[in-house]
Amino acid sequence: MAHWSDAYIDIPHSALDCSQLVERVLREQFGRDVRFPARPSSDLDQCSRVIITHVDDYAKRIGAPKDGCGVLMIARGRRAHMGLYCLIDHAAYILHSDSIFGASVRTPLARLARCYRIEGYYAWL
Numbered sequence: 260m261a262h263w264s265d266a267y268i269d270i271p272h273s274a275l276d277c278s279q280l281v282e283r284v285l286r287e288q289f290g291r292d293v294r295f296p297a298r299p300s301s302d303l304d305q306c307s308r309v310i311i312t313h314v315d316d317y318a319k320r321i322g323a324p325k326d327g328c329g330v331l332m333i334a335r336g337r338r339a340h341m342g343l344y345c346l347i348d349h350a351a352y353i354l355h356s357d358s359i360f361g362a363s364v365r366t367p368l369a370r371l372a373r374c375y376r377i378e379g380y381y382a383w384l
Contacts, residue, residue, distance in 0.1 A: 263288045264345045264354045270363040280356040310339040318381030329381035
């Protein structure tokens with residue numbers, strides 16, 4: 260069975276970083292015109308600070324994830340990263356774009372722990 264996230268796999272990271280991917284999916288799949296603050300550069304530490312500083316401006320933390328909600332992750336112990344929760348046949352995945360992978364991917368939640376710690380799940384405001 261097809262899932263809305265299928266169309267967003269393998270988009271080069273150079274074309275859409277993690278926040279740009281989320282913006283596009285929210286616009287195209289959920290009809291939400293969310294525009295995150297411009298990232299000052301491609302520097303991962305600076306991008307991380309923008310995400311952490313503005314999370315409460317765009318989303319509210321929720322206890323249990325649902326399909327399409329935001330996922331805030333902490334990568335490599337200190338950098339923030341974002342993606343979208345996908346529930347496919349009762350299995351949890353995270354759709355995200357990361358320079359390590361070079362493209363957008365849909366990672367099973369259980370495997371995500373190798374590189375990321377889930378900080379929280381968020382409903383879009």
